[in-house]
Structure formats: structure tokens, C-alpha cells
Amino acid sequence: MLSTTxxxxxxxxxxxxxxxxxxxxxxxxxxxVCHLGVVVDGHPMVIPTGYGRVGDTLYLHGSTGARxxxxxxxxxxxxxxxxxxxxxxxxxxxxxxxxxxSAVVYGRARLVTDEDERLLGxxxxxxxxxxxxxxxxxxxxxxxxxxxxxxALSLEEASVKIRQGPPSDDEEDYALPIWAGVLPLVTxxxxxxxxxxxxxxxDIPVHIGGRQ
Amino acid sequence: MLSTTxxxxxxxxxxxxxxxxxxxxxxxxxxxVCHLGVVVDGHPMVIPTGYGRVGDTLYLHGSTGARxxxxxxxxxxxxxxxxxxxxxxxxxxxxxxxxxxSAVVYGRARLVTDEDERLLGxxxxxxxxxxxxxxxxxxxxxxxxxxxxxxALSLEEASVKIRQGPPSDDEEDYALPIWAGVLPLVTxxxxxxxxxxxxxxxDIPVHIGGRQ
Numbered sequence: 001m002l003s004t005t006x007x008x009x010x011x012x013x014x015x016x017x018x019x020x021x022x023x024x025x026x027x028x029x030x031x032x033v034c035h036l037g038v039v040v041d042g043h044p045m046v047i048p049t050g051y052g053r054v055g056d057t058l059y060l061h062g063s064t065g066a067r068x069x070x071x072x073x074x075x076x077x078x079x080x081x082x083x084x085x086x087x088x089x090x091x092x093x094x095x096x097x098x099x100x101x102s103a104v105v106y107g108r109a110r111l112v113t114d115e116d117e118r119l120l121g122x123x124x125x126x127x128x129x130x131x132x133x134x135x136x137x138x139x140x141x142x143x144x145x146x147x148x149x150x151x152a153l154s155l156e157e158a159s160v161k162i163r164q165g166p167p168s169d170d171e172e173d174y175a176l177p178i179w180a181g182v183l184p185l186v187t188x189x190x191x192x193x194x195x196x197x198x199x200x201x202x203d204i205p206v207h208i209g210g211r212q
Numbered sequence: 213m214l215s216t217t218x219x220x221x222x223x224x225x226x227x228x229x230x231x232x233x234x235x236x237x238x239x240x241x242x243x244x245v246c247h248l249g250v251v252v253d254g255h256p257m258v259i260p261t262g263y264g265r266v267g268d269t270l271y272l273h274g275s276t277g278a279r280x281x282x283x284x285x286x287x288x289x290x291x292x293x294x295x296x297x298x299x300x301x302x303x304x305x306x307x308x309x310x311x312x313x314s315a316v317v318y319g320r321a322r323l324v325t326d327e328d329e330r331l332l333g334x335x336x337x338x339x340x341x342x343x344x345x346x347x348x349x350x351x352x353x354x355x356x357x358x359x360x361x362x363x364a365l366s367l368e369e370a371s372v373k374i375r376q377g378p379p380s381d382d383e384e385d386y387a388l389p390i391w392a393g394v395l396p397l398v399t400x401x402x403x404x405x406x407x408x409x410x411x412x413x414x415d416i417p418v419h420i421g422g423r424q
Contacts (some may be wrong), residue, residue, distance in 0.1 A: 007252070007255070007257070011380060021286060023373065030298065032296055032310065033294065033296055033310060033312070034395075035247040035249075035258050035292060035294070036258075037247075037249045037256035037257065037258035037290075038256055039251050039254065039255065039256050040219070041290035042251065042288070043219070043251065043255075043257075043290070043318065044249035044250055044251050044258075044288065044289060044290040045219070045249065045290055045316075045318075046247050046248075046249035046256075046258055046290045046291070046292040046316065047292065047316070048292065048294040048296075048312065048314050050310070057341050066276065067368065067423070075254035076254070076256065077256060078249075078255070078256040078257050078258045079258070080247060080258040080259065080260065081353060082245065082247070082260040084244055084245060084260075086402070086405075087341045087342060089341075089342060089345065089420065090349065091350055092349055092350040092351075092356075093334065093338045093345070093346060093349045093351060093352055094350075094352050094353075094356040094360075096338055096341060096345070098244065098245060098262070098341070098351070100245070100260065102260050104257075104258065104259070104268070106255065122305065123239075126305045127307055128297060128299060129299045129301075129308060129310070130395070131307070133301065133308070134305060135392065136301060136307070136314070137301070137302065137304055137305045137390060138303055138304040138305065138306075138385060138388060138390065139304075139305060140304070140305055140306050141306075144304070144306040148306070159228030162402075166405075166407040166408060166409075168406055169216070173346065174409065176350060177351060177411075177414055178414070178415055179405040179406070179408040179410065179414050179415065179417055179420065180289065180410055181404055181405050181407045181416075182404070182405045182407075183342070183401055183402070183404050183405075184401070184403070184404075184405060185399060185400075185401065185402070185422060186399070186400050186401070186402045187397060187399045187402070188397075188398050189395055189396070189397065190298070190395070190396030190397070190398045191299075191396070191399070192393055192394070192395050193221075193378075193390070193393050193394045193395075193396060194391070194393040195378040195379055195392040195393045195394075196378060197378075198335065198391065198392055198393065199389075202389055202390070202391050202392075203391065204391055205391055208301065208391065
């Protein structure tokens with residue numbers, strides 16, 4: 001169960017809220033990038049970035065010089081992951097909507113200093129993009145690790161919102177001769193595109209080709 | 213041209229930055245939702261929401277009761293739109309990346325009070341989801357308009373980042389027997405799904421079916 005705090009309490013459209021921790025994991029585990037929100041000099045900054053999950057911890061990473069990570073270190077952040085599943089065409093413009101699944105996580109980001117946990121986080125970040133890739137690609141060197149900041153964010157304070165299904169119109173509008181329904185959005189993997197300078201004879205590994 | 217301010221100046225990966233206003237319009241016009249960042253009680257809040265563009269103004273809307281809109285009214289906001297085009301599989305885990313196009317807009321959101329501009333903004337929001345839909349669906353009533361807050365954000369302070377193409381590995385890694393390349397992400401429209409309670413004889417309008 002997800003606990004409710006003043007900022008995860010759903011204000012609008014409460015029926016779209018889920019307090020099921022499995023829904024939270026599902027939204028997070030099937031995403032590729034999140035939108036990281038930080039406060040810089042009093043104003044908000046929202047940056048798309050990679051992430052990975054291990055249990056109830058999200059890991060983020062970036063260059064040790066990146067502004068968004070510097071701002072997020074040991075301060076309050078918000079991480080949002082959104083899947084857009086379709087647009088909802090209602091009879092009235094007022095009831096137009098989108099079908100989506102989104103997770104919002106609030107908390108204080110912790111700079112990870114323990115080397116084992118840093119590797120665990122980086123592994124999760126790589127595996128989020130392509131499961132199997134961490135064991136396949138060249139591991140980070142000591143020098144690369146020194147250039148990389150890893151942040152950890154607890155999933156303790158999180159909310160999930162899910163909207164699926166047909167439009168919800170006003171009772172009197174259902175008689176209007178207006179088409180209404182959902183236009184689904186479908187996201188799929190295309191054919192892998194090899195690096196143009198890849199030598200011949202190196203096959204696409206199963207864990208990449210297998211994802212099509 | 214997009215002007216550079218301290219917060220739109222690109223810190224990392226400068227070569228990914230574009231200062232072309234047409235790139236900004238392209239990223240914004242082909243998106244469906246943005247991630248709106250606001251500061252609430254000193255902490256960041258990032259919410260997925262709809263938007264529309266008219267010239268150099270972005271319009272956002274929401275219920276007059278929504279926390280994110282209340283916080284964004286007459287205060288600094290950040291609006292980020294991200295298109296994910298693929299994952300970039302490098303030879304080293306360090307150089308893994310994603311191909312993307314993203315726009316970040318900073319500014320003070322203005323609550324729109326002029327009725328004509330409110331309708332212009334709501335029209336842009338509906339048309340962003342489905343061009344042609346504003347003239348097709350039932351227009352908002354006076355009561356619906358009273359429940360809707362419309363915010364305007366100038367595109368004066370914005371930055372665009374674009375990464376496309378193959379991985380960029382370290383020179384010495386190109387000899388490794390590791391597959392490298394891009395796994396493209398393809399987003400398409402599915403078949404329109406009619407509302408189950410739609411009466412027979414109402415065809416899918418051309419502007420919806422035509423988008424498949």
C-alpha cells in the first residue's frame with residue numbers, strides 16, 4: 001500500500017488514484033525516462049533523465065557537473081514517470097482527456113557514496129533501458145565512476161494515477177450526433193540500427209533482438 | 213533564434229543544444245502532454261498535463277481547484293516536452309544514452325482572464341490532441357468555462373536539446389566485439405476505439421480516422 005501524505009493526497013479526479021504498490025512498480029518498471037523536478041534559485045526546473053529501480057529505491061545518475069543533479073543532491077526532488085496510452089475524444093471539448101498511467105515520487109535525494117551501492121544503481125539504470133545490457137557491455141572504469149554522480153530516492157512517498165477507457169460525457173450530451181471514443185497510442189520497438197562503424201560479424205545480441 | 217539566459221544556457225552536452233526557434237516549435241507542436249513543474253511550499257512538483265501553442269505563447273489549463281495550477285498562477289513554472297526516439301546502446305555502459313528531442317520553457321505563468329484569449333487557449337489545447345476537433349465537438353458552456361483555469365506562458369525563455377544517431381564510444385572501445393547501435397522507439401496511432409455506448413450510424417470523422 002502507498003501511504004498518503006499532504007502532497008500525495010489526490011486533489012482532483014480521486015477515482016483515478018491507485019494506492020496499490022504493484023501499480024507503482026508497474027508504471028516505473030515499464031518506463032524509460034522520468035522527468036526530474038528540482039528547485040534552482042527558487043524556480044522549478046524539469047529535466048528528462050534516466051532512472052532505475054531496486055526494491056523501494058529509485059536511482060538517478062548524471063555527470064557530477066550537471067546543474068539538475070547538483071540542485072537535487074540532498075534536497076527535495078520530484079520524479080514523475082508518465083505513459084501516454086491514447087487520447088480520449090469526448091462529445092464536448094470540456095471532457096476531452098488522455099488515457100495515461102503516471103507515478104509521482106517525492107523525497108529528498110541522497111547522494112550515493114558507497115561503491116557497491118553506486119554500482120547497484122548504475123546497473124539498474126542500464127538494465128532499465130535494456131535488460132541484459134549490464135552484463136553484456138563494458139563495465140565502468142574507475143575514472144568513469146569518478147565522473148558519475150548517483151542519487152537515490154526512496155519510494156516511500158509516491159502516488160499513482162491511471163485513466164483508461166472511454167470518455168465520460170455529460171448525460172445530456174450522449175444524444176448528440178458526435179463521434180466519441182479513444183484514439184490509442186501504440187509504442188513499439190523498431191528494428192535495431194547497428195552503429196555504421198560496427199565491424200562485420202558482430203550479431204545483435206538476443207536480449208536486444210528479442211525485444212522487438 | 214532562442215536567446216540564452218543563465219537557466220537556458222546548456223551546461224552539459226552543449227553540442228545537443230539547438231538555438232533554432234523552428235526546432236522549438238517542432239518539438240512543442242508534435243507533443244501531446246508536457247510535464248509542468250511548479251514549486252509548492254518550497255518543494256518541486258511535476259505533473260503531466262495538456263498544452264497548446266499559439267505563436268509564442270503556450271497555453272495550459274485545468275480545474276480551478278487543481279493544486280498544480282494554483283501554484284503555477286503568477287509564479288515561476290517550467291514546462292518540459294520530451295520525445296523519446298530510441299535507446300542508444302554503446303560498447304561501454306558509461307556511454308549508454310537515449311535519442312530524444314526535448315524543449316524546456318521557463319517563465320512566469322499568467323492567468324488568462326480575457327474571454328477571447330481563454331477560448332483561443334482552450335481551442336489550442338483541444339487542437340493539440342486532435343487537429344479539427346475544436347470545430348467538431350460541442351464547445352464549452354459558460355458554466356464549464358467558469359470551472360476552467362487557463363494559464364499562458366511566453367516562449368521567450370526556452371531551450372531545445374536534440375540527440376540523434378549512433379552511440380559515441382571511447383576510441384579504444386571501438387575494437388571490442390560488442391554490438392552497438394540504436395533501438396528505435398516508434399509511436400503510432402492505433403485503430404480508433406468507439407465509445408461502447410455510441411449510437412450506430414455515427415462515423416469516425418475524417419480528421420480522426422485520417423490520423424492513423
